[in-house]
Amino acid sequence: MNKSKPTLYLVLFRCDREAMVKVGALGDVSISPGYYVYAGSAKRNLTARLKRHRKLQKPFRWHIDYLRPHLVWVRSFQLTEHEGECALVRAFCLVTGATAVQKGLGSSDCRCEAHVLKLPQKEPAEWDPAGFSERWNAAGTAAFGSNHHD
Ligand SMILES: [Zn+2]
Secondary structure: OOOOOOEEEEEEEEEOOOEEEEEHHHEEEEEOOEEEEEEEEEOOOHHHHHHHHHOOOOOOOOHHHHHHHHOEEEEEEEEOOOOOHHHHHHHHHHHHOOEEOOOOEOOOOOOOOEOEEEOOOOOHHHOOHHHHHHHHHHHOHHHOOOOOOO
């Protein structure tokens, strides 16, 4: 694996209680019971990054940090054979039917609607990370395009 390539990851959270959360300059974000997914990438030290996401108390740096105290950590996983967190967001929405929580949430630096997504299912039983990676492969990266960071 090329170490200079950022590693993609997804974090699955569960929301048990409805909440209105003030997310920095973005403003109020409403969350409701169900499952949420955060899509990100880390250039190095993915373990430390995930550990940080897991922590509740920390200086708020990313949008997801503001939501974190209102969400229950379920699990995280890495996608080592893919590239591009925006491509990941598109693939994930297409494959799982997940939708953007709010425009601009977690996507201040790109053109995605959001990098925080809500899963349509109450229980993510059908959402198997290995299966997702396989389906993304099967669809091919061409179907999802490349990153729009330009
Ligand atoms: Zn994006």
